[in-house]
Amino acid sequence: MTEPRLVQVRQNVLKENDLLARALRDRFRAAGVFVVSLVSSPGSGKTRLLERTLSDLSDQHRVAALVGDLATENDAARLARSGARVQQIVTGTICHLDASMIDRALAGWDLAELDMLFIENVGNLVCPSSYDLGEDLRLVLMSVTEGEDKPRKYPTIFNSADVAVITKIDLAEAVEFDDAAAVASIEAVRPGMPIWRVSAKSGAGMPGFLDALNARVPRVAA
């Protein structure tokens, strides 16, 4: 029997996703759409924050959302009440969104009619980290009810996101949330990461959240 020969390949496993994400990003830029994705564990308040964000932004921007879930269209129904265009992506057994799902969900959309697009990922702090969706800004949410050390448990997702958003701050006192410990945990895995704080329910921090989002939208020269 002959010795096996070693053939060099050097190919990114997610190359197809990365190429498609890049093409999406080019399309979004060309159409002038700012794209924000949200990742978190299930129950951190992605949908609630998005509901409020869509209705609060709808008088300044033309906004829309794609929302990923393993099953049901409940989240899309909730978000659609804001009046924004909303498309559910039901992933079946798949634990994350990928660029091809975004591409398919946008079939038939005229991106020129939009200013901002939000993408709510499947609730999961592991799998979404590997997949570029073509977004401009990725927010990772952690709620005050989850435990301050979550970033240390999931350093990869915190390193794939741009901003950490601490949600449900109206409950902080009731659950004895230790803000300094949460900040230390974020800083440990991602030094210098911007941290925003918000309660979509009480509205606390919402103006600052929306201002911070708006500040990230590139101003296009007329």
Place this chain on the structure above:
Amino acid sequence: MHELSIALNVIRIAEGEADRIGGRVSAVHLRIGALSGVAREALLFSYDVATADTPLAGSRLVIEEIPVLVYCSRCDTERQLPSPQLFVCPVCQSATPDIRAGRELQVMALEMVS
């Protein structure tokens, strides 16, 4: 767990290369970074499941794990982190957000038998 999707991508890449160069794949060499979001054990398991009844059945997946490498501006050099849970220079203890390696998820090479 998304390792099954990852394994299917690895298999597609390996089969494509094998078709191009001819021969049978006996092993796939993969590099995974500590920040790739992929777990070694789950990937090995998924690979065996996903290669069954394919031309790659029985082939080995050889995984090289890449630790996080950061640039420490205070030491002006690259440092390897003992763990991705703490982005602090192991020598001078200053915060080190500048990642230089550790996100890899690459098929590096194939072992082919004719």
